[in-house]
Every structure is written in structure tokens, then in C-alpha cells.
């Protein structure tokens with residue numbers, strides 16, 4: 616279930632707000648000290664498992680400066696004090712949404728989709744796939760389209776794609792299923808015709824995912840660093856692509872440990888192009904092309920103690 620979106624704190628009216636003076640030295644509206652950035656890193660790591668590297672300092676400033684403006688605050692220290700003191704889920708949600716990176720595309724890392732298409736007809740039906748960092752929806756919809764192509768319209772009707780992400784803002788966009796034509800122009804004419812409705816009039820230049828595709832996908836908020844995902848089902852395939860790169864090794868190991876019981880026997884785990892789980896776990900082995908399978912179905916293998924004991928970030932960070 617999508618998290619209920621509590622109303623955001625209304626921004627103070629422009630008239631009661633004292634605009635902070637822009638620093639001539641930094642060109643910034645707000646003072647942003649190394650201590651502020653260190654605190655942000657610590658908080659987002661605790662909230663979402665995300666390890667922010669040094670070069671994300673400017674990104675953190677500009678994304679969170681919007682929160683300061685929205686709250687009518689004048690310093691980062693004050694904002695972070697409030698975030699911690701109030702412990703308001705809506706502000707934590709805004710803080711987390713601001714610091715995620717949501718880059719994605721339809722049929723991104725395209726070599727995975729023929730593998731999925733070849734895999735699903737051989738599975739006991741109905742098949743279920745979990746897309747665990749779904750961002751704005753392009754990935755779970757690409758999975759749903761692949762299921763329809765591989766199983767046929769009627770075969771795919773029973774199939775399901777659970778699409779989750781920590782970021783509630785991207786999930787809202789994903790649920791709408793509306794995109795710029797530019798985002799789909801690289802797809803074949805057959806796919807465009809079969810899976811998208813073309814916008815007209817005020818919606819010219821836009822496309823919408825067809826209801827048959829949309830019907831296969833269920834969107835929910837889920838934090839991969841949560842102790843219990845509250846998922847009471849198993850999956851034929853889990854897509855966990857281009858999110859583990861933001862996590863340090865101990866966090867990656869914890870996530871993989873939680874995936875183990877959620878895989879059906881013989882299930883596949885799809886990773887992003889720069890993600891290598893071989894160094895993190897012995898529970899999954901590489902099958903080829905960044906696709907993994909359980910080493911022992913039934914969950915005998917365990918996540919590497921090396922990884923869980925490591926206290927330093929892996930160095931592969933956001």
C-alpha cells in the first residue's frame with residue numbers, strides 16, 4: 616500500500632518570511648557547513664541506507680534548500696534540528712525523496728528482458744515478479760510488457776508485477792503511467808502501438824501506458840533497508856537494479872539476506888550493470904549477464920560474514 620501522504624507543512628507566506636541574504640562568496644542562499652553535510656549523510660544512511668559520497672555535497676544542498684524554503688527556515692542546522700526533533704513522517708518522507716537518485720528508462724539494460732521472456736513460460740503459472748527499485752515506473756512497465764509478449768495477453772492476465780520504491784514522489788508518477796514521447800521513441804513501432812496510448816490535444820507529445828499493461832502492476836512504498844518487508848509471497852524473479860550501488864556492503868548483504876526467502880526455487884535475481892553481488896554474498900551465484908540465482912534452493916547458503924562484519928562503506932557510493 617502506498618504510504619498515506621500526510622499534508623506537507625505549508626510554506627510560510629512570502630510576506631512573513633525573511634529571505635536569507637545570498638552569500639557573495641558561495642553564491643548560496645543558506646549557510647551549509649561540512650558539519651551539516653556530515654549530518655545529512657548520517658541521517659539519509661539511517662533512513663534509506665544511502666551512502667552519499669563527497670561529490671554529492673552540491674546536490675544535497677540544492678535539493679534540501681527547497682525544504683528550507685518550504686519550511687521558511689534560514690539555516691540547514693535549524694532544518695536538521697527540526698527534522699530530528701519533530702520526527703514528523705511527512706518531513707522524513709520529503710527529506711528522503713529529495714536525496715534519492717531516480718534515473719531510469721524503458722527497457723534499460725535491455726539484455727535482461729529477453730532472458731526474462733525466455734524464463735517465464737517455463738515457470739509454474741501464474742508468475743510473479745518484484746521490481747524493488749521501481750522509480751518512475753519505466754522498469755516495472757517494461758517487465759509487464761515483456762510478460763505480455765512472452766505469455767500472450769491471456770497468459771499474462773494472471774501474472775503480477777509488484778513495483779516498490781522508497782520514494783513516494785516517483786511512485787505517484789509511476790502510478791499515473793504518463794510519459795513524454797521522447798522517453799519511448801527508441802521502442803519498436805510494434806511495442807509503441809501495442810503498449811501505449813498516444814496523447815492528443817493538450818496531451819500531444821505524451822504517451823500513456825495502456826490499461827492492460829497497467830493492470831499487471833501494483834505499486835507500493837517499500838524501504839529495502841527495512842527489517843521486515845511484510846511480503847508474504849515469493850517471486851519467480853526479483854529486479855534489484857541500480858539501487859545497491861547507493862548502499863554500502865553491509866547494507867547490500869542485509870538486503871540480499873532478506874531476498875533469499877522471497878525467491879521461489881529456481882528464481883532469478885536481476886542486478887544493475889555495475890553491481891556485483893558475488894563479493895557480498897554466497898547465497899546467490901552469477902548465472903551470467905548480471906543475473907543471479909540462489910546457490911542452494913531452500914536457503915542453505917548464507918550471506919558472507921565478511922560483508923556483514925565490514926563496517927566501512929564499500930566505496931561504491933552515490
Ligand SMILES: C[S@@+](CC[C@H](N)C(=O)[O-])C[C@H]1O[C@@H](n2cnc3c(N)ncnc32)[C@H](O)[C@@H]1O
Nearest residue numbers: 663715718719748750781782838839856857858
Ligand atoms: C537509479 S534508480 C534505478 C531505477 C531502476 N531500478 C533502474 O534500474 O532503471 C534508484 C531507485 O532506488 C530507489 N531507492 C533508493 N534507496 C532505496 C531504498 N532504501 N529502498 C527502496 N528504494 C530505494 C530510489 O528512490 C530510486 O528510485
